[in-house]
Amino acid sequence: MSSADPQVETVVDLDAIAHNVRILRAHAGDAAVMAVVKADAYNHGAVQVGRAALAAGATELGVTTIDEALELRAAGITAPILSWLNTSDADYAAAIAAGIEIGVSSTAHLRAVERAARATGASAIVTLKVDTGLNRNGVSAGEYPEVLTLLGRLVAEGVVRFRAMFSHLAHADQPRHPVIDVQRDRFVEAIATAKDHGLQPELVHLANSAATLTRPDLAFDMVRPGISVYGLNPVPDISDADLRPAMTFRARVALVKRVAQGEGVSYGHEWIAPHDTTVALIPAGYADGVPRGLGGRIALRIGDADYPNIGRVCMDQLVVDLGENPHRVREGDRAVLFGGAPGDPHAQQWADLMHTIHYEIVCSPRGRVVRGYSGQAGVV
Numbered sequence: 001m002s003s004a005d006p007q008v009e010t011v012v013d014l015d016a017i018a019h020n021v022r023i024l025r026a027h028a029g030d031a032a033v034m035a036v037v038k039a040d041a042y043n044h045g046a047v048q049v050g051r052a053a054l055a056a057g058a059t060e061l062g063v064t065t066i067d068e069a070l071e072l073r074a075a076g077i078t079a080p081i082l083s084w085l086n087t088s089d090a091d092y093a094a095a096i097a098a099g100i101e102i103g104v105s106s107t108a109h110l111r112a113v114e115r116a117a118r119a120t121g122a123s124a125i126v127t128l129k130v131d132t133g134l135n136r137n138g139v140s141a142g143e144y145p146e147v148l149t150l151l152g153r154l155v156a157e158g159v160v161r162f163r164a165m166f167s168h169l170a171h172a173d174q175p176r177h178p179v180i181d182v183q184r185d186r187f188v189e190a191i192a193t194a195k196d197h198g199l200q201p202e203l204v205h206l207a208n209s210a211a212t213l214t215r216p217d218l219a220f221d222m223v224r225p226g227i228s229v230y231g232l233n234p235v236p237d238i239s240d241a242d243l244r245p246a247m248t249f250r251a252r253v254a255l256v257k258r259v260a261q262g263e264g265v266s267y268g269h270e271w272i273a274p275h276d277t278t279v280a281l282i283p284a285g286y287a288d289g290v291p292r293g294l295g296g297r298i299a300l301r302i303g304d305a306d307y308p309n310i311g312r313v314c315m316d317q318l319v320v321d322l323g324e325n326p327h328r329v330r331e332g333d334r335a336v337l338f339g340g341a342p343g344d345p346h347a348q349q350w351a352d353l354m355h356t357i358h359y360e361i362v363c364s365p366r367g368r369v370v371r372g373y374s375g376q377a378g379v380v
Contacts, residue, residue, distance in 0.1 A: 006370035008251040008284045012044045015375030016231050016244040016340060018056035023241055024225050025057045027212050031219035034060040034082065034205065036226035038068060043363045044230055044247055047075040048373055053229060054079050062224055066090050069100040082164075084129055085137055092116035092124065101125040101163055105137050107146050110154070117159045126151070127164040128194070128201075132186040133179060134170045144190065148197040155199065165191055165201045166224070172210035173234050180211075184218060213239040231340060232347060232358045245340030245347065247362050249289070249369075253302070253333045254317070255281040256326070265319050266311025271296060278326030280307065282335050285316045289364035290337065297353050301336040301344055302329050 025033050035053035037046040050061050050072055061077070063069050064085035072081055083095065084103025093116040095102055104110045104126055117124040128147070131138030139147050154160045167187045171177035187206055194201065203221035209228035211218045214235055227234050231245035259265060261275045282300065286292045295313040299306040300320050305328065307320040322329055338345045338361070347361040354361075 005252065006372075007254070008288050008365075008368055009249075009370040009372055010043070010365045011248045011250065011372045011374055012048065013244070013246045013248070013340065013375050014048060014052040014373055016246040017044075017049055017052040017229060018375070020229050020231050020243050020246070021053045021056035021058050023243060024209075024212055024223070024228060027216070027241070028219055028223045029216060031205075031207075032060065032203075032222040033058045034062045034222055034224045035229050036062040036224060037072070037229075038062065038064040038226070039363060040068075042227065042230050042359065043365060045371055045373070046072060047077070049229070049246075050075075050077055050079075052375075060222070062226075066092070066095045066100060066102075070094060070098055073098045073100070082127055084127070084166075088112040093120050096120055096122050096124045099125065101127050103127050103129045103137075103166075104147070104151075105129045105131075105139055107143060107150060110147060110150055114150075114154055114159055117154075123158055124160045125163050126154075126160045127166060128162075130165060130167050130187065130190045132167040132183040132190065134168050134183075136168070138167060144193070148194060148199060152197050152199055162199055162201060164203045164205065165194060166205045169206065169208060169211055169218075172208050172215075175210065175214035175235065175238060180215070180218075208234075210234040213241050227359055230362060232362065236348070247347070247365075248339030248341070248344065249284075249337040249365050250334050250339065251282050251284040251288075251337065253280045253329060253331050253335055254283045256322070256329060256331055257281070264311075266295075266314060268312060270312055271310040278322040279310065280320050280322055280329050280335070282318050282320060282337075283316060284337060284369075285314045285318060287315045287367050288369050289366050290318060291350070291354055291364070293354060294350060298337075298350065299345060301339075302333055304343070306343075306345075307335075 035058040041049035060080040062082045069081045069083040082101040088108045113124045129138040171179045205222040207218045207223040209225040212223040231243045259273045265271045292313045310321045338347045347358040350361045351358045
């Protein structure tokens with residue numbers, strides 16, 4: 001260990017990413033796989049994860065914003081990239097120039113894409129996102145005929161290339177929820193209506209991670225997994241897919257010290273030493289993505305043992321009780337807050353304690369947290 005090793009870091013296992021993509025490909029059957037790498041790949045690093053996913057057999061990448069897509073292009077990724085969440089004043093010209101597929105959710109969005117395409121003199125690649133019941137992004141049923149009429153005219157003029165149609169599920173983590181079938185039927189109907197307008201999509205896609213793992217009937221031409229790419233199962237009680245968590249969140253022990261019986265630890269002295277003990281100071285706190293509400297409720301793994309957090313989680317640090325093993329931990333040792341190795345605390349455990357989802361947990365490490373990588377998948 002060098003003096004340059006970060007105090008607090010996430011380490012992303014790219015071989016785990018590749019493994020998960022291969023698992024998802026098997027579940028997808030004949031459908032292609034779009035790996036969703038929005039939000040900097042759920043805080044795992046979009047460029048590195050994108051390369052690893054493509055090397056493992058994903059054929060496309062999905063992001064929300066045009067800036068996210070352009071970052072991937074700037075890194076030399078040439079695979080199809082879909083961007084689906086932009087305002088009407090987004091830089092569609094830059095997207096068109098970079099060959100980014102643009103998700104359109106309204107007439108206003110499509111007209112903005114049209115203006116950019118006419119200004120640049122290049123055709124835009126357009127995908128329709130249709131709202132089938134999630135009622136977030138996507139063309140509404142009332143506006144759909146107008147969008148199709150405009151799109152048909154633009155396709156005829158060569159202003160745009162109509163590549164795909166997609167939608168997003170509201171209850172995918174409940175695989176037999178009746179709304180899923182309602183959304184599927186509305187999606188199929190929307191595809192048929194587009195064809196009635198003379199618009200034939202090159203491919204259609206609906207399934208997210210949960211649907212990819214549990215509803216093969218929704219695979220269509222491509223599946224669009226996100227969280228499962230990172231080794232976290234959105235339906236752990238239903239699917240036993242062999243996914244491997246890719247992110248390890250860890251910090252180096254900053255200090256080991258004795259605390260006498262009766263002394264309190266951390267703000268408010270919510271923990272009082274019941275006997276003489278030894279504690280370790282971990283330089284990670286809520287500014288680094290450790291929720292303050294976890295104070296006194298989690299354990300960290302140091303070496304091959306788990307040590308309980310005691311007292312409040314502070315902005316920059318937390319404390320663990322070494323108990324009967326004070327000589328097994330030294331300054332500089334690595335403490336795993338959550339990870340993917342056997343025996344590591346799991347992001348799902350934090351999520352359960354915070355009454356949230358593991359998506360939020362892996363997106364939390366930030367600020368001073370340094371991201372690194374292990375494995376060889378996708379590395380160039």
